[in-house]
Amino acid sequence: MSLKSSLAIAAGKSSYWFLHTFLKGGSSLPGIITNKIDPTILTTLARDYEVVIITGTNGKTLTTALTVKVLHEQYPDILTNPTGSNMVQGITTAFLTHQRTKSGKKLAVLEVDEANVVLITKYIKPTAFVLTNIFRDQMDRYGELYTTYQKILDGIANAPEATIIANGDAPIFHSRELPNPFIFYGFDHEPDGELMAPYNTDGVLCPVCHHILHYKALVYSNLGKYYCPNCGFKRPELTYRLTQLTQQTPTSSSFEIDGHPFKIQIGGTYNIYNALAAYAVGRYFGITQPQIQHAIDADQKVFGRQEIIQVEDKAVTLILVKNPVGLNQVLDMIALDQEPFSLVTLLNANYADGIDTSWIWDADFESLTHLPIPRFIAGGEREKDIAFRLKIAGVPEAKLVKKPELDDVITEIKVLPTKHVYVLATYTAVLQLRKKLDEKGYQTAPMAK
Incomplete structure (x- = not known):
């Protein structure tokens, strides 16, 4: 191993130790530092x-x-x-x-x-x-x-x-x-x-x-x-x-x-x-x-992929969505639910989400109007866009709550009329919501046996 490689690895491991120990992070920056020293x-x-x-x-x-x-x-x-x-x-x-x-x-x-x-x-x-x-x-x-x-x-x-x-x-x-x-x-x-x-x-x-x-x-x-x-x-x-x-x-x-x-x-x-x-x-x-x-x-729940988080008396299922085909598959899946549920949609448009949000117009939100969903919440940094898309799909204004701030979304979830809530969110919205839920002490719910 060359001296440059040894130095790069040492710097990367040291930065990971610091970030992981004190900031509970470190999935990317150590790699950036290491590659900067030795590409x-x-x-x-x-x-x-x-x-x-x-x-x-x-x-x-x-x-x-x-x-x-x-x-x-x-x-x-x-x-x-x-x-x-x-x-x-x-x-x-x-x-x-x-x-x-x-x-x-x-x-x-x-x-x-x-x-x-x-x-x-x-x-x-x-x-x-x-x-x-x-x-x-x-x-x-x-x-x-x-x-x-x-x-x-x-x-x-x-x-x-x-x-x-x-x-x-x-x-x-x-x-x-x-x-x-x-x-x-x-x-x-x-x-x-x-x-x-x-x-x-x-x-x-x-x-x-x-x-x-x-x-x-x-x-x-x-x-x-x-x-x-x-x-x-x-x-x-x-x-x-x-x-x-x-x-x-x-x-x-x-x-x-x-x-x-x-x-x-x-x-x-x-x-x-x-x-x-x-x-x-x-x-x-x-x-x-x-x-x-x-x-x-064996059970295989993955972060943000149908992870169920207990928010007081609500079982909140968190699902990542990022393109029309994937979203349509999620809509088909939740339509199989035999129990009543409410729906939260969170739309962000950061680099990791895709800056272009026009894809929401190719997803079949119209199928939601055939389901007995009593309440919808539209949120995220592009709350106005997703709220408008739901309105055009046929979701009645009386059923739609608009909450751009995630703290307000969490507060609204607590008073939804159903025990089960689906949250469909883009990548950075998943991360942001999951972090806020964790800070408030809400954890992944144990699997029912």
């Missing part, structure tokens, strides 16, 4: 690690958490970045602060921001990439779908021997010829039919001839068993498949993968894809089906 430090830190990079628009955080759980069945010591700090500085901090406690294989499972894949693979050569999906998201940062995918491909080009474990139901992941070996996972639980994606769905043009894709089965958005009636382009053969969707509630899903039963303690069809991705990674690393079943069946 190539990741090469040193990641030496001898087998690295799995997980990237895509939606599902990175939960897929990473589930993958770590699955691999823990056989590998006790895994480096990861559970805080969701998924850019170069956060990943550097994860390596700096990892305390190895076991001998054996050195594994790292890293959630990586799409635009940072190329920056990471400049210094780290992963064993595998996991590609969850690509939807229109943060237009100011990523642009359109194929622009985002090109950012990922630029990173993959630095590791042409790495295995790509991809969502086979996403047409974009079958659109380019690559030298890498591929493993595809997807849904295969319905008989073939003849379907078209909704008229305003992105990513449904055939990448070969630009004809509109058709579907033999459609899961949501542009995901499903697609084919082109013009040139024959179609979904690749799946290696791992969901073979039955047994039951879904707002808090759980039961299903079968390759004929074996699984249950995850988190709702939403999109989260089944995350479990399927973790299953595929586990099989790639030789984890047995019973071991994967044991890992996935």
